Amino acid sequence: MVPMPSTPPPLLRCPLCGAGLNAQGITGDAAVKALVCGSGHSFDAAKQGYFNLLVGKGTVFEADTAEMVAARFAFLDSGHYRPLAEAVAAAVVPGVIPGELFTVLDSGTGTGHYLRVVLDEVSRATDSCAAVALDISKFALRRAARLNPEAINLACDVWQPLPVADAAVDAITVIFAPRNAAEFSRVLRPGGRLVVVTPRAGHLATVAARTGMLSIGDDKDAKLAESLAGYFIAESTLDLDVRMILAPADVADLAFMGPAGHHLDRSALAAKLGTSEVDTEVEARFRITVFRPARLSP
Ligand SMILES: C[S@@+](CC[C@H](N)C(=O)[O-])C[C@H]1O[C@@H](n2cnc3c(N)ncnc32)[C@H](O)[C@@H]1O
Ligand SMILES: [Zn+2]
Structure with missing residues (x-):
């Protein structure tokens, strides 16, 4: 598995000037120390x-707060x-061509648990794989950088132009995270x-009822299609x-890792759940x- 291609065309682009962003510090097994563009912008x-x-x-x-992320990590780690x-x-994996570089972008990667499994499976199918994981938190x-050290983990906002080159990735995964159709289509x-993973009506209903988690409506599908319309089919x-x-x-953890974590503290949640x-x-x-x-996009 290679961390990212160091030869042109670069996988990443500079968020300040749009030029290709190259990794510095890939020598043997050494980790990437900085991302640098041709105009001299550098991100350590x-x-x-x-x-x-x-x-x-x-x-x-x-x-998401540190406590919410810790809850997500604990829950996802439990399997x-x-x-x-x-x-x-x-x-x-069906998009992988054995022997060819396969590049995956996990948008809203969270703790990186899903990307971990994707990378393990992709590397069974090809020995050349690159990954970019992004999140605003x-x-x-x-957590994600620790779990997926071979990926380039980026703090960025999916609603801004993504720091990824045009037509540079083979697959994008979006699991319970926001979708920027125009930018996904570009990269x-x-x-x-x-x-894309979305919840269906009735998702976690018994827990939602006890914790005040938002319940999932029936219109999610229409919203998903709408959010990608014109760019994806x-x-x-x-x-x-x-x-x-x-277990309790x-x-x-399940309740606290979701939106309820923003407006309940852990003890208030424990009280809601009962003893x-x-x-x-x-x-x-x-x-x-x-x-x-x-x-169909311009
Ligand atoms: C519900 S979590 C899902 C995380 C992960 N995919 C998972 O399923 O465990 C949504 C993730 O999207 C990220 N996110 C929300 N808004 C974002 C934005 N504007 N740009 C980048 N990431 C964002 C959050 O920080 C959070 O990690
Ligand atoms: Zn630059």
């Missing part, structure tokens, strides 16, 4: 291994959502695939239901949609 690696490419004002955004990660990888990126190669859809028996700590030691049965209902570029 944070000590946790990610690059801060946030420039300008950016979107006003309530980023309850492993079937989803495997399904995402299975949707990506530095707390998330610290995806013709023939590439966009894999759905090629296939897979519905995946995962039945879980969760898992339920608390019961009884396990909770809950069903996660996912939809995995593979989109292809429509190429």
